Structure formats: C-alpha cells, structure tokens
Amino acid sequence: MPYGSPPPGNRNAVLIGVIVALSVLLVGGGAFGAYAYVNAPGPMTTVAQPSTPPSAPPSVPPSAPPSSAPPSAAPTDTPEAEPTEPSTTPAESTEARSPLTHTEFDDWKLDLGDLNYEAVKVGGWTYDSCDPVDAEGVLADNGCERGVQLAYSAYGGSIKAAQIIVSFPSGNAAKTAASRLAKLTSDALIYRRSATHNTYTYGKVRSGAYKNYLVATVVTATKAGSSKASKFHQYLQADRGLFLLMRRDNVVTS
Structure with missing residues (x-):
C-alpha cells in the first residue's frame, strides 16, 4: 500500500517500530556510519572517527551515524502543522530501483510523539552521474551511478x-565507499557551500551506507541553533537512512 499514515489503531505499533529502527541506526547498526568536522570556512577542521557502535539498540536513541549536503535559501521558523507520521517521505511513491531524483524528497518532518523535528527544503539538484559531488x-x-543533493x-x-544521496550497483560498493570516506575530511565530497553557514559554532558531516545507497549530511548551526544541532543532525541522517533501507525500493501497489 502507498506510504502514508496507518489506521489509527496501528499508530502506536508503527511508532514503536520506527523508534526501534531509528535507535538501531542511531548507534550504527545495520549500516556503516562515520562523522567528521566540516572543513573551512568554519572554525572546526579536525577529522573525528566514530566509536565502535553498541551491538544492541537502546530504548531511547543515543548518538548517531553520519551525513552531508547543502542548502541555499533562507529558512523559516519551525512550522506548527499537526504532527504527521515519522518519515523521510518522498513526494511520490517510487518503483523499485528507479533513478534518484531530488523531487522525491520534500520538507523533512519527523514526529515520534514527544520527539519532533522539521526542516524546510530550500533547494534540490539531480545529477545523472556522481561527478558533481x-x-x-x-x-x-x-561504481557510483547517480545522485541528488x-x-x-x-x-x-x-x-x-x-x-x-548517491546510488551504487551493490550494497558492498556503497559500504566500501562509506568506509573510504570515513578516513577522509569533508573535502572528499562537493557540497554546496551556499547551503551552509559561512561561520558557525557547530559544523559536522555524517555519512553512512544503507543498502546500495550512501548518504552524507552536512549540518552547520549558529550559536542560536547549536544546542539543537547535534540531535537534529543525528535524526535527519538516521531517518533518511531508514527510508532508504525500508521503503524506497519497495514496489508500491494501490
């Protein structure tokens, strides 16, 4: 069935399932992940290697995997819309192994009861190859095939x-690429600097392999947002990984 809100009676079960899945990703289970500090023009340049992830997911998600990517327009205040089902929901359902396009991904909303995150999509780019990133x-x-930013x-x-987000011909290829990136600085990927702050108090890249996909998320924050940045970064990366692991390549029928 198409991705969307489940019947009311199943909501709690769905939330529990999503929380467990996110917990696993947040501690590195089921996907390879790493993080590094963002290089210039901000203050932090040291590369940090991830610690060995625990073998079992905690009841409450702890520290998380990786990621990187760039914005270019001014954001808006956090919307006050009624909570929706947790997701990295694409604009429309996609068929198994269809090429990535940035239009699959809208504003990001994660609603897990007391845990809520939202971000406005201010830019998107689709690439026929991985060369631009x-x-x-x-x-x-x-063997990277194509990607989006x-x-x-x-x-x-x-x-x-x-x-x-880039796709590979196999999960092993994606994992090998993620392993290589974990040993390099943020300069190994080309992200749109205009999508991040020129100066910041928080600046990190999280990256990880999910099936045959690799996701790298760059997050920067000013002093006003620095206290929220780490958890925001963790959940944005993990929720996107969860979508790629469990939903994107599933054939959807009505």
Missing part, C-alpha cells in the same frame, strides 16, 4: 543542512 574520486572508484533550513535559519 565526488571531489576525490572515492565515489567513482566504487538537497538543502534544508530549520529553526529560523539557525540550522542548515546539505544532504548528498
């Missing part, structure tokens, strides 16, 4: 995110 050839070396803004523009 591959600065050092890591993606090409592993998304730009998000949240909390009145105090948090910005640039997200790169």
